[in-house]
Amino acid sequence: MKIIMMSLDSLRADRLGCYGYHKPTSPHIDKIASEGALFESAYSQDIPTEVVHTSIFTGKAGLRTGVVSHGSTLSHLPKSTEWLPSMLRQSGFTTGAVDNLYHLQEWFARGYRYYINSVGEKRWIDGKTVNELAKPWLRDHKDEDFFLFLHYWDPHTPYLPPDEYKQFYDSSSDPYDPHNTSMDGAYNHLAYPFFKNHHFDLIGPVTDAQYVNSLYDAEVRYLDDRLKEVDDYLEELGIKDDTMLILFGDHGESLTEHDIYWDHCGLYEQTVRVPLIMRMPSYIPEGKRVSGFVQQVDLLPTILESIDKAASSRIKCPAVPEKIDGKSLWPAMLGQEQGTQSRIYLSECAWQSARGIRTERYKFIRNYDSGLFTRPDQELYDLKADPEEMVNIADSFPKLAEQFEKELDAWIDLILQGKEDPMMHQLNTEGLPFRKRIENILNEVGLTWEEWKENPSRERLESLLLQA
Template sequence: MKTIMISLDSLRAKRLGCYGYSKPTSPYMDHIASEGVLFENAFASDIPTEAAHTSIFTGKVGLRTGIVSHGSQLNNLSKSTAWLPTMLRQAGFTTGAVDNLYQLKEWFARGFRYYINSVGNKRWIDGETINELTKPWLREHKDEDFFLFLHYWDPHTPYLPPKKYVADFYDLNKDPYDKQNNSMKPAYNHLAYPFFKHHHFDLLGPVTDAEYINALYDAEVRYLDDKLKELDNYLEELGIKEDTLLIIFGDHGESLTEHDIYWDHCGLYDTTVQVPLIMRWPNQLPSGKRVQGIVQQVDLMPTIFEAINKRDEANIQPLSLPEDIDGKSLWPSIFGEEEGTQSTIYLSECAWQAARGVRTERYKFIRTRDSGPFTRPPRELYDLYTDPEETVNLAHSQRQIAKQLEHELDTWIERILQGKEDPMERQITQDGLPFRRRIENILSNVGLTWEEWLENHSSERLEKLLNKN
């Protein structure tokens, strides 16, 4: 048996054709979905990248593992924590990864017999690089039972797709640098601007049209789609496509100006926490199946275990799930025995801002502990039936519903922690929000404090300080 698990960083579900998007971003991913199973309501329990992938490889939410933030020096995953690649290697699989999360935390290389670090000389990693590193590994191990993890960074910022992809999403007769267009001003005058100036805007030039950056995101998705097609064609060329369980997912989505979030992945709104999830396994899974119930990324570990245990592989040992796992196998949902794995899911973030949330089919409740560089009410409630864009906060007008969901959130936290320290509180009180610290470091280079930046934040002021220094 062969399993390829593909993480598509920052891929927003609703930006794919198979999830209802009207622009041609994903013809091949749509094709893969038609050959397998698509989960219409899949969610990340923890965002962004570090917390999300830790949950995926442990089958446990961040509150249970203690990994709730991203890029924090306080984060440490115990070596006693059951880890998907390690368990698969012990069961007899050849384990490999093409990934660079090891640059962030050492535990992302655990369990891999072959770890190919995709980091290079460029500031970003494109799909071509991932494919070039992946193909030789596949050719060498095609006759083995293997588990391969691939991490594509398209369409993560900076959005720098090959130019030929842009024309499908932006009118090239328009000038994205037209000084008469003011749609970029909110992004340039946001408190988070120093970070994105360095990591994104400086690479694009003085763009004035926000729609141009949205178009670059779509073009990145289309480029990624072609790279996945190239990879899939290679599986067919090697003769292993039919025997491969292919799992494609987003680690989180992307906000494209919604909720005062400019081309980034924070906020517990569906733009960021709803992710694409597609599975294909010829002759094992149904074709063209769409699962409507709520599922989570933590469900992937038990799903892979059940898939393995259903097969009679001579060289593979049966697998038992770790204790206190939060995920549930997706198999009953795939074959219509259940609508999803959860009716209520819990959400968490701690990078730009610190917040937790509860989502049901109809309602979303968010409680913000620290809003960082954003302006957020302490409590938000949205009716997803009438307000899917999450624009009308009902926390005051629907107090009883908000109170009930907040009680469910507190009960869930208490049940998991069982008196232990809350890792989010530890992060905030001991080290602060990780991404705010990044901004503070940038500001310190030009002699600004966070408080001074709060009082007078503008891109024009920062540019003058940078030029002066």
């Protein structure tokens, strides 16, 4: 059996044709979806990247592993924690990865016989590089039972697609029109010092926010071609029909919604609802669309059940670990269930710190530390009446908000069993991990966080940088 997992970093579901997007960003992803199963309501229960990938490879929510923060020096995953690549290698799979998560935490290299570091000379990673490293590996191991993890970063900032992919912007508009003020919110945001260097300076003095959104779409289209390249190569090698292919977004991306400018924080739908598509010829029904809630921790038990279904004499199927939070997706793919969850518990701790609950009708968010944003302590949205989450009804329905508060507390208590809350430990010990990034930049120009917070503006920072 052959398994390929593709992490599509920062890819939000609603920018793909198979999820209803009207622009042609994803013809090959759409084709893969038509050949297998698409999950319409898949959620990233932990964001962002470091936390969610830890959850995926353990099958456990961050609250259970203790890894709840991205970019924290406090995060630690014991080596005794069962880890999917390690489990598969011990069971007889040849395990490989083309990835750079090892630079975040050492545990992301665990279990791989071949770990191919995709980091290049630049901070961002081109999908072309990932494929150049992955294709020889596939050729060399095509006759083996293997597990290969590929991590693509193309939709992640900075958005720098090749020119030939810049087809999604209205050609009659001028992205540098001095009369367009749609970028003012981004340029005068508390997060600007960080994104100035890591994004805005690289795309130029843009004034039209829609142009930046079009660059995101272009990156998605470029990614789609890179995935087609790998898929075509599987066919060329003669192993496409023997391969279980899993595509998932680790989290989405906010494209100006909720005062979040081209980043992936906030427990809103743009960031926590992700694409999830699986193809396994002769096993997963073609064109299957699963409507019920599923979450990324469901991937580990799903893969293990897949091995059991297609096991060869060389593979001993690993046992499903105890106390995981995921459930197999197979009953939903076979039409026996709607999904795996009746609600999704959400968590983040990077630019801001919050937890939430997503039910069929409501989204409840409890904000612990709003960081770079202005958020109320509680947010409650009726997603049937307000799918864009624009009207906070927490004050109008205090009993309902209190009910969700109690449910969230009960879930936390059930998982922790009296142990210290790792998110509270993070906030009380080091604070928000990403706020330090801003503070380090401000220190270079002699500004404190409090001074910057009083008057954040692009002009002010650039003036100070010139003086420095």
